[in-house]
Amino acid sequence: MPDRRDALRLIGLGAAGIAGRAAAQDIDLGFAGGRRALADNWPQKGAMIVLRERAPLLETPMDVLGEDVFTPNDRFFVRWHYDDIPLSVDPAAFRLRVGGAVRRPLALSLDALRRLPRVELAAVNQCSGNSRGFFTPRVPGAQWGDGAIGNAMWTGVRLRDVLDMAGVAPGAVAVRLAGLDRPPPGAPWFEKSLAIDHARDGEVMIAFAMNGAALSLLNGFPIRLVVPGWYSTYWIKSLDRIEVLTAPDTGYWMAKAYRIPATPGANVVPGAKDFPTVPIGAMVPRAFITPLPDGAKLVADQPFAVRGLAMGGAHGVARVDLSMDAGRTWHAARLGPDQGRYGFRRWSATIAGLRAGGYRLWARCTNTAGETQAMDAIWNPGGYMRNPAPSIAIRTA
Amino acid sequence: MRRLLPAALMALAACSAEPDAPAAPANDAAPVAIALPAETAAFPAGPAGELLTQHCTACHSADLVTRQPPLTAEKWQATVTKMREAYHAPLDPAQDRQLVAALLAVQPR
Structure with missing residues (x-):
C-alpha cells in the first residue's frame, strides 16, 4: 500500500523550493500538523527540528541522518521527560551511586569509573515512539517524524563491572537506573529497570563518550546508559543512581x-x-531511504543511485532489499561495512533506467534473526515500534 | 569534519586500551553548564489559551498540546486524568470540563 507520507514529503519539499528562501528553515515531516521549525539556538547543538521546547524534544533532520553511518553529536536527537533537567554538572562533585541489594554500596567518582576496563560499541539509539506522527489512526504523544534516532560509537565501561564492584547480593532480579532529571512535586522519578541477567550481559554500557567526544549535556553528560539493541527509554541520561x-x-x-x-x-x-x-524492549529492523534522490532531476532511461541506512534492532543487518512493484519482487541492495551488529549499516543500489513516468520504490531490512519489515504498518495506542517498509515516489522525465 | 570522523574513530579505537582517553570526563574536568533558549511556544490568545497557560505550562511548554493530532473530548479527558493521577498535576476535577473544552478549542483543525 503506498505510503502517503513520502508523497507529502516530496510535495512539501517542492513547495518549499517554490516558496523561496523564506521557508527554508521549515521542515514538513509529512503528516498533518507536521510542519516544524529548524532551530540552531540549542546549546551544544546544530540545527534541530524542535518538537517541544520544555522538556526538550529535538529531532534530527532525515537528510542529516543519511549523510553518515554515525550521526553527528551536535545533530543527535534529544528527548527528556520532565522539565527539571540537568543544566550544569561539576565533574569533581559528580558521583554514581550503586545501592540496593549489593554487598558494598558505592559512590563512584568519574575517575573511579575511568579506572575500569574500557569498551567501545556502535549502537543505534532510537526513541520508542520514533515515527509516531505517521500512525494511522493518529495517537497522542510526541509527534515525531522518523528522526528520533541516531547511531554513535559509544565509549565507556561495562555495567557488569560496576555491579561486580558493588557485589550483587543473592536474590537480585532487576537493576533500576535513574539520572539527574527531577520530577515535578509528587510525580514518579523517571526510573527504568533491566532484568539482572540483561544488566550483567557485558554489553550494557555506562558511556562517557559518543563518537570520540564527551556527551553533550542534552544527551546525558557526564555518563549515560547504553542498552544495545533496545529502545532509548532504557538509555538513562546523566545516570547517577543504580539500585539492585x-x-x-x-x-x-x-x-x-x-x-x-x-x-x-x-x-x-x-x-x-x-x-x-x-514493557517495551528490543528494537525491530528498519531501513531508511536517505538522502532522498532529487526527484526533479531523474532522467528517463538513465540509471540512478539510491542509498540509505539500515538497522537490525537487537540483531545485525542481514540484508536490505528494494522493490519497484509494491513488494512482489525484491532485489538485494549492496551493504556497506559492518560496524557492529547494533549500529547503522549503509546500503546503496543503482536502479536501471526507467521510462518516463511515475514510480514508487520500497526498501526493507531483514536482520540476522530473520525478522523483516512488513509492507503494512502496525498500530498500537502508545505509538511505539513503527517499522513498515519505507517507500518514496520517483518521477522520471 | 564529517570526512575526518572515520579517522578519528580509528584513532580512538587504537588508544582505547589507555586509561585516559581525552573523551572521558575526569574529576578535574571543568564544570559544564548550558542555558536553554528562551521559551517561545505559547497558547493562542483568548480565554482558552489563558486557562491552559495557567494549568499546563508549569510542567511543560504549550507546544506539547498544540502539536497533538486532533483528539476527541474523551482522549483529552484521559490526558487530563493522566496528568493529575500519574504526574500529580494539581488539577481540580471540578474544572475538567472547562479544561477539555479549552484543549478542543486550541487544537489544530
Whole structure:
C-alpha cells in the first residue's frame, strides 16, 4: 500500500523550493500538523527540528541522518521527560551511586569509573515512539517524524563491572537506573529497570563518550546508559543512581508507561483496548531511504543511485532489499561495512533506467534473526515500534 | 569534519586500551553548564489559551498540546486524568470540563 507520507514529503519539499528562501528553515515531516521549525539556538547543538521546547524534544533532520553511518553529536536527537533537567554538572562533585541489594554500596567518582576496563560499541539509539506522527489512526504523544534516532560509537565501561564492584547480593532480579532529571512535586522519578541477567550481559554500557567526544549535556553528560539493541527509554541520561532490586520494579515508568501489546510486532487492531501488555524492549529492523534522490532531476532511461541506512534492532543487518512493484519482487541492495551488529549499516543500489513516468520504490531490512519489515504498518495506542517498509515516489522525465 | 570522523574513530579505537582517553570526563574536568533558549511556544490568545497557560505550562511548554493530532473530548479527558493521577498535576476535577473544552478549542483543525 503506498505510503502517503513520502508523497507529502516530496510535495512539501517542492513547495518549499517554490516558496523561496523564506521557508527554508521549515521542515514538513509529512503528516498533518507536521510542519516544524529548524532551530540552531540549542546549546551544544546544530540545527534541530524542535518538537517541544520544555522538556526538550529535538529531532534530527532525515537528510542529516543519511549523510553518515554515525550521526553527528551536535545533530543527535534529544528527548527528556520532565522539565527539571540537568543544566550544569561539576565533574569533581559528580558521583554514581550503586545501592540496593549489593554487598558494598558505592559512590563512584568519574575517575573511579575511568579506572575500569574500557569498551567501545556502535549502537543505534532510537526513541520508542520514533515515527509516531505517521500512525494511522493518529495517537497522542510526541509527534515525531522518523528522526528520533541516531547511531554513535559509544565509549565507556561495562555495567557488569560496576555491579561486580558493588557485589550483587543473592536474590537480585532487576537493576533500576535513574539520572539527574527531577520530577515535578509528587510525580514518579523517571526510573527504568533491566532484568539482572540483561544488566550483567557485558554489553550494557555506562558511556562517557559518543563518537570520540564527551556527551553533550542534552544527551546525558557526564555518563549515560547504553542498552544495545533496545529502545532509548532504557538509555538513562546523566545516570547517577543504580539500585539492585530483589523484586520486579513496580514503578510507574515500568508498570504503566512504555508498555506495548503482548502480540507479535506489538500490533493490535486500531482502537483496541484491554489487551495484555509488556514493557517495551528490543528494537525491530528498519531501513531508511536517505538522502532522498532529487526527484526533479531523474532522467528517463538513465540509471540512478539510491542509498540509505539500515538497522537490525537487537540483531545485525542481514540484508536490505528494494522493490519497484509494491513488494512482489525484491532485489538485494549492496551493504556497506559492518560496524557492529547494533549500529547503522549503509546500503546503496543503482536502479536501471526507467521510462518516463511515475514510480514508487520500497526498501526493507531483514536482520540476522530473520525478522523483516512488513509492507503494512502496525498500530498500537502508545505509538511505539513503527517499522513498515519505507517507500518514496520517483518521477522520471 | 564529517570526512575526518572515520579517522578519528580509528584513532580512538587504537588508544582505547589507555586509561585516559581525552573523551572521558575526569574529576578535574571543568564544570559544564548550558542555558536553554528562551521559551517561545505559547497558547493562542483568548480565554482558552489563558486557562491552559495557567494549568499546563508549569510542567511543560504549550507546544506539547498544540502539536497533538486532533483528539476527541474523551482522549483529552484521559490526558487530563493522566496528568493529575500519574504526574500529580494539581488539577481540580471540578474544572475538567472547562479544561477539555479549552484543549478542543486550541487544537489544530
